Amino acid sequence: MIRVVDVHKSFGGQQVLRGVNLDFTTGKITTIVGTSGCGKTVLLKHLNALLLPDRGEVLVDNVDITKLRRKELYEMRGRFGVLFQGAALLDSMTIFDNIAFPLREKTQMNESQIHKKVEERLDQVGLEGMGYKYPAELSGGMKKRAGLARALIMDPEIVLFDEPTTGLDPVLATGIHQLIARTQETFGFTGVVVSHTIPQVFEISDYVAILANGVIEEISPTEEFQTSQNPVVQQFIRGEIEGPIQAL
Amino acid sequence: MLSLLTHIGRFTLRQLTEMGKMFLFLLSALILAFRPPAKLRLIIHHIKTIGVDSLSVVLLSGFFTGMVMGFQGYYSLRKFNAESWLGSAAALGLVRELGPVLSAFMVTGRTGSAMAAELGTMRATEQIDALYSMAINPIKYLVSPRIIASLLAMPMLTAIFDVVGIYGAYLVGVGLLGVSSGSYFSGMESSVVFNDVYSGFMKSLSFGLIITWVCCYKGFHAPPMATGVSQATTESVVLSFVMILVWDYFLTSVML
Numbered sequence: 001m002i003r004v005v006d007v008h009k010s011f012g013g014q015q016v017l018r019g020v021n022l023d024f025t026t027g028k029i030t031t032i033v034g035t036s037g038c039g040k041t042v043l044l045k046h047l048n049a050l051l052l053p054d055r056g057e058v059l060v061d062n063v064d065i066t067k068l069r070r071k072e073l074y075e076m077r078g079r080f081g082v083l084f085q086g087a088a089l090l091d092s093m094t095i096f097d098n099i100a101f102p103l104r105e106k107t108q109m110n111e112s113q114i115h116k117k118v119e120e121r122l123d124q125v126g127l128e129g130m131g132y133k134y135p136a137e138l139s140g141g142m143k144k145r146a147g148l149a150r151a152l153i154m155d156p157e158i159v160l161f162d163e164p165t166t167g168l169d170p171v172l173a174t175g176i177h178q179l180i181a182r183t184q185e186t187f188g189f190t191g192v193v194v195s196h197t198i199p200q201v202f203e204i205s206d207y208v209a210i211l212a213n214g215v216i217e218e219i220s221p222t223e224e225f226q227t228s229q230n231p232v233v234q235q236f237i238r239g240e241i242e243g244p245i246q247a248l
Numbered sequence: 249m250l251s252l253l254t255h256i257g258r259f260t261l262r263q264l265t266e267m268g269k270m271f272l273f274l275l276s277a278l279i280l281a282f283r284p285p286a287k288l289r290l291i292i293h294h295i296k297t298i299g300v301d302s303l304s305v306v307l308l309s310g311f312f313t314g315m316v317m318g319f320q321g322y323y324s325l326r327k328f329n330a331e332s333w334l335g336s337a338a339a340l341g342l343v344r345e346l347g348p349v350l351s352a353f354m355v356t357g358r359t360g361s362a363m364a365a366e367l368g369t370m371r372a373t374e375q376i377d378a379l380y381s382m383a384i385n386p387i388k389y390l391v392s393p394r395i396i397a398s399l400l401a402m403p404m405l406t407a408i409f410d411v412v413g414i415y416g417a418y419l420v421g422v423g424l425l426g427v428s429s430g431s432y433f434s435g436m437e438s439s440v441v442f443n444d445v446y447s448g449f450m451k452s453l454s455f456g457l458i459i460t461w462v463c464c465y466k467g468f469h470a471p472p473m474a475t476g477v478s479q480a481t482t483e484s485v486v487l488s489f490v491m492i493l494v495w496d497y498f499l500t501s502v503m504l
Contacts, residue, residue: 050377077383088378090370102382105389154382 001026002047002158002190007056009042016042018214019056028206029184029191030219033198033236035245038211040194041085044160047192048080049073060158078106081156081189085163087147089135096122096131099150106154121149124186125179141172145179152183159184161193165200173197177204198237202226210236212245273387273468274461280385281392290393291400298394298460299401302358303408306351310409313346314338314416321417322425331425335432336439338417339410343440343448347410349496352455355398355405356488360463363394364484367467368477376468391464395457402456403449410448447503454499455492462488 002024009017016039024030034040045051046058049065057064065076089098099118103109109117122128125145135143144164151159164180165173181204184191195201202208202222209219210233217232218225225233235243321337367390370376379386414436421427463484470480 045377048381050380074383074385077381080381082378082381084374084378086373088374090375090378091373102384105382105384160381 001059001061002192003057003059003062004043004046005057005059007043007046007053007058009039009046009051009053015214017046017053020211020214020216022209022216022219024190024192025207026190027188029180029193029204030207030209031193031195031201031205031222032209032211033196033201034211035236036196039214040196040211041162043211044162044192044194047158047160048077048082078154079157081151081154081159083144083147083151083159083161083164085166087135087143089143089146089150091135093134094131095127095133095135095138095146098135098146099131099153102150102154117153118149121153124152124183125149140167141176144168144176148176148179148183152187152189155187156189158190158192161191161195163194163196165195165197170200173200177201180204199226212236269469270461270465273391273465276387277391277395277461277464280388281396283388287389287393290389291396294394294397295401297362298355298359298398298456299405302355302401302405305354305358306405306409307412309350309354310347310412311416313350313409314342314413314418315420317341317346317413318417318420318425322421322427331421331427332431333435333439334417334421334427335414336435338421339414339436339440340444342410342413342417343444345448345496345500347406347413348448348451348455349492351406351409351452352402352459352492353489354409355402355456356459356463356485356492360459360488361481361485363460363463364467364470364481365477367464368470368480371468371470372472372474372477374472386468391460391468394464395460398456398460399453402459403452406448406452443503447499450503451496451499454495458491458495459488462491 004020004022007017007020008015020043032040032043042051046053049058049068052066058066060076060079063076065073068076089095090101093101096118099121100114103114103117118131119128122131125148127142127145127149130138130142135146138146148164161180165176168176177200180191180193184204193201193205202225205222207219208222208225210217212232218228218230220228226237228234232244235245317338318334321334321341322331325331325333325337367376370390376386376390379389418432422429422432466480466484466487470476
C-alpha cells in the first residue's frame with residue numbers, strides 16, 4: 001500500500017505540490033491526470049524517493065520512505081519498476097543489455113537464466129528478436145516497450161508509468177495502454193500511471209485522481225470520475241480554458 | 249553598501265556550498281571505488297576512452313612541445329655557451345612540469361569534456377534517475393570506474409608525452425641545430441634524478457583525479473536541458489584547467 005500524506009514540494013520558490021494526499025490501492029492501476037506542468041511527474045518521483053518532499057510523508061507499507069537510510073532506500077526501490085517518459089534506456093547498451101542490466105547488477109542469476117528471462121520479457125512486449133539493437137535505432141513506441149520490459153524484469157510489486165504514451169500516435173498509444181493492462185493482469189502489480197491522454201487512459205485505470213493547483217482535487221473509481229460533477233474534473237475532461245484550473 | 253555585502257555574502261556561501269558538495273561527491277566516489285564488486289569491465293572500458301583514445305593527441309602535442317623546447321632551450325642556453333645542456337633542460341622541463349600539465353590539458357579537452365557531456369546528457373534524459381530507480385548507485389556505476397581508470401591511464405599518458413617530447417627536442421637540437429647527440433643524452437642522464445620522475449608521476453596522478461572528479465561532478469549535476477549540458481561541459485573544462493594549474497603550483501612548491 002502506498003500512501004502520500006500532505007506532501008509539499010517547491011523548486012526555487014515555485015510551489016508545485018501544496019499538500020498532496022493520496023492512497024493507491026494495492027494490485028490496481030491508479031492514474032493521475034492533470035494539465036501539463038501541474039506536477040504529476042514530480043509527484044510520481046516522490047513515490048520511490050527520486051525526489052524528497054519539503055514537507056509530508058510517503059508511506060510504503062506504513063514505512064515513511066523519505067526517512068530511510070541509503071541502504072534501506074535502495075532495498076525499497078528494488079520493489080519498484082519505473083517506465084520513464086522518454087524510456088530512459090542506457091544508450092551505450094543494446095536493448096537486451098538494458099533489460100538484463102538490473103538482473104546482472106542485483107541478482108546472482110547466471111547468463112543462461114538471464115537470457116531466458118530477458119527473451120521472455122521481450123516477447124511479452126512484442127520486441128522479440130530486437131534485443132541486439134541500440135536505443136537510438138528504435139522508434140518512440142519501441143523504446144517505451146523496451147522501457148516497460150526493463151521495468152518489469154525484476155517482477156516488481158509496484159510499477160510507475162510516467163506519461164507512457166506521450167509523443168506517440170493514437171494507434172501506438174492504444175497499443176501501449178493495452179500492453180500496460182495486459183502486463184498488469186499477468187503480474188498483478190500496483191500500477192501508478194501519470195498521463196493527460198484522456199479518455200484513452202480511462203480504459204486501463206481502476207482509479208483516477210486529478211492533480212490541479214498543487215493538490216489532489218478528486219480521486220474516485222474510473223466510472224465515477226468520468227461522471228463527476230466536480231468543476232475541476234469537468235473542466236479538465238472538457239478541455240475548457242475557463243474554470244478553477246489555472247491553465248495559462 | 250549593505251546590499252553589496254549581502255551579495256558578497258550570498259556569493260561566498262554559494263561557492264562554499266558548491267565546494268562542500270564537490271568534496272562529498274569525490275569522497276563518495278572514492279569510497280565506492282574500493283567497495284566490492286569491482287567494475288572491472290567498466291574500468292577497462294574507461295582506460296580505453298581516457299588512455300587509448302587520447303593517445304594520438306598526446307603524441308602530437310608531446311612531439312611539438314619537445315621540438316619547441318629544443319628551439320627555445322638552444323636559444324637560451326647558447327647565451328651562456330651551454331648548448332650541451334639542452335638534453336638536461338628539455339628532460340627536466342618535460343618530466344617535472346610540461347609533461348604532466350600539458351598531457352592533463354589534452355586529456356581534459358579530449359576526454360574530460362566528453363565525460364561531462366555524456367553524464368549531463370544522461371541526467372537530461374533521466375538515465376541517471378533510471379539507475380537510482382533500479383536501486384543502482386549511479387556514482388558507483390558511472391563515476392568510480394572513471395576515477396580508477398584515470399588514475400591508471402594518466403601516468404602512462406604523461407610518460408608517453410615525456411618520451412615523445414624528449415625525442416622531439418632531440419630532433420631539433422641534434423638534428424637541426426647541431427648539438428652533440430652524446431652530450432644531449434649524457435646531460436639528461438646526469439641531471440634527471442628519481443625525485444624528478446616521482447614528482448611528475450605524482451602530478452599526473454593527481455591531475456587525473458582532478459579531471460575525472462571535476463568533469464564527472466559537473467556532468468552529473470548538469471541542469472536537465474541542452475544549454476545545461478553545454479554549460480556543464482564548458483565549466484568542467486575551465487575549472488579543470490584552473491584546478492590543475494593551482495594544484496600544480498602547490499605540488500611544485502612542496503616537491504621542489
